[in-house]
Amino acid sequence: MIHEVDEVLKGLIGGGALSGSGIDVSFDVPTRDWAARRNAPVVNAYLYDIREDVSLRQRGHTGLRDERDVVVRRRRPPRWFRLSYLVTAWTKTPQDEHRLLSAVLATLLPHELLSPQALPDALGRLGLSVPVAVSGSRSEARSLADIWSALGGELKPSLDVAVTVPFPAHPDYDAGPPVTEGATVRLRAADGGPPRSEDRSHRPRQVAAARATREQSAARTAREQAAARRRQQS
Template identity: 35%
Template sequence: MSIVHHVDQTLERELRQGPLRAVNAEVVFDTPNSDWAARRPGLCVNLFLHSVEEDVAHRQSGGASVVDEQGVVIGYNGPSRFFRLGYALTVWGHSPRDEHSLLGTLLQWCVATDSLVPDPGITLDGPLALRLRDVPEGVEAPSVRLWSGLGTPARPVLDLTVTVPVTPPGRGVATEPVRGMNLRARRLDAPRPTQTPQGSGHHPARPHGTTRPRRNVEEIS
C-alpha cells in the first residue's frame, strides 16, 4: 500500500468513527469538477487531494544504524523527510442547510484533532499530523484557484493538511560484518643464560640482538 493510499484510508476511518458515526453520508476522494457535481450522489463528504509538497523546515541530517537480532549493524537509515498532503474537504447535500450543518460538525472535529493514528499495516516514524492550512494575510488561498481550475462554482471548503513522515530506503553495510575472532598464543624460545661465578655480584651483559623472553599474541582470522 502506498503512503497516499494509506493516508486516504486513515482519514476515511477516522471520519467514519468520529463525526460521521451517526450520519448517513458517503466518503469519496473524487475530483469535484462540473461533470462530477452534476451527477454526484446524495449526502457525501469529498476529500480531494490537491497538493503534495515537502515540509523543508523539518528536514534533518544524520541517520541511524540498523541492527539485527544479535546486535550486529547490518545497514543504515537516513533521517525521515516530512511531506504535506493537502485535501479540500467539502460537503455535498440536498440543500445548503444540510451541507452547512455537517460542515460545522467537521470543522469542530478538525479543530479538536491534532493527529491521526496510522494503521498497523504500514510502518511510519510517528503519527500523521492534521491541521487546517494557515493562509497568511494577503496570500490567495489554494481553494480559490481550485474552483476556477475545475470549472465548479465556489463553495465552502476546509483545507486540511496531513503531514506524513517518510523514511528513505536504507542502505546495507559495504562489507560483511565481523562476527568474531580467534586468538592463539605461543612462547618464543628464550636464549640460554650464561653461567656466572657465584658471589661475584656481576651479571653478564645480554648478547647484542637478543631480547627478553616474551609472549607473542597473533591474530588468526
Template identity: 45%
Template sequence: MIHEVDAAMRALVEQRAIANDEVEVVFDAPTREWSGRRNSPTIDIYLYDIREDMRRRERGLLNEYGDPDSSEASRVIARHLPPRHFKLSYLITAWTQRPEDEHRLLSELLSCFLRYDALPQELLGGELAALQLPVPVTVALPPPEDRAFADVWSALGGELRPSIDVVVSAPVDTGQHWAAGAPVQEPARINIAGRNGWPAQESYGGSRPRSEPPRDTARVSMRRRRGRRKP
C-alpha cells in the same frame, strides 16, 4: 504512502465524524460534471496538492542497532537517512440537497479534526504505521501566498463552495540504507621500521614504541651551539 493517508482519513471521517451510514465518503475531484451526477449525501475529500514540508527535513544519518534481545543490541548494524515529510492538502466539502445539511456535516467534520493534532496511530497502516512517527494534521489554516482556494475551484471548473482545508504532514522512508562494517575485535598493530641497526618495534593503537635507540647527545649539543647567535 498517499493511499495509506487516504485510508486513515476515510476511517477517521466514517468512524469519528459522522454517524449517518447513508453519507458516502469519496476522493473525487469536485468538478461541475461530477456534481451533476451526484444523487446522494456525500463528503468529498479531494487531494489537490503535494509538496515537501521543508521545516521537518533532518540532516545526517540515523543508526540501526541489532536485536534488542541479543548480545548485539548495542552494535550498529546499518545507517539510513531520516525520513522526509510531505504535506498532503485535502479540500473537504459536503454535498446534499440543502445547504443547511451541508453546513451541519461540515460542522461535524471540523469538530472531529480539531480533536486530533495528528492522525490516530490505530488508524494508520502499512509503511506509515511501521515508521512509528506522528502524522501531524492542521485544519483550516490560511492558504499559502502562492495559492488561493478560489484558484483551486477555478481550476476545477466549478463554483466556489464552503470547504475545510486539511493538511497532513506524512513521513516517508527514503529507502537509502547502508550496512555498517564489522566491529573492531582487537587494537590495530603498526610495524615501525628500525634504524641505526636497531630491530623493528611494534605499536598498538598508535602508541609510541616500547623502546627507542639512544640519542647522540654530542651531535645534539653541537647543533644547539651552532644555532645560537653571538651577542
C-alpha cells in the same frame, strides 16, 4: 503512502459525528460533471496539493540493530510531505452543507496527532506520529480561487486539511563490522633500526573496559589464592 492517508482520513471523517449516518466520503475531483451525477449527500476530500515540508528534513543516517544490539544496516531519515485536502460537503441546501462541515470539523479537531498504532500498514510500521492540521496557513499552497477555477466550479465553503506524513528514503546501506581492536602505532629509529619504544595501541572503549574487567578479576583471584596459601601455612 498516499492511499493509506486516504484510508485514515476516510475513517476519521466517517466516524465521530457522522458515524452511522450513511454519508459517503469521496476522493473524486469535484468538477461540475461530478456534482451533477451525485444523488445523495456526500463529503468530498479532494487531494489538491503534495509538497515536501523542508523544515522537517533531517541529515545523516539511523542505525538498524540486530538481536545482539549491533548496527547491521544504516537508513536515511524519512522525508516528510504535506498532503493538502480540500474538504467540502455536497447536499441540496447550503444549511445542510454547513451542518456537515461543522460535524467534520468537530470530528477532526481532536485528532491533531495520530499515533503509529492508529496508522495502517507501511505508514504505521515507520513508528512515527503523523500531525493533522485543519484550516491552517495557505502561504505555500494554491489559493482557493485558483483551485475552484481549475475545477471549473463555483466557490464553496470548505475545510483545508493537511496531513504531514513520512516517506521512507531508500535505499538502506550495509554497515561495516563492529570495531573490536584499536589501531597500533610502531615507532622505529631514523636509521631503520629496531624500535626504541614499545607498540602504542588504541583500543575501543568496550574492548578496553572488557580488558580492565578481566585484569581486575585475575588480580582478585591471585589475592584470594595468596590468602588461602597463607592460611594453610599458618
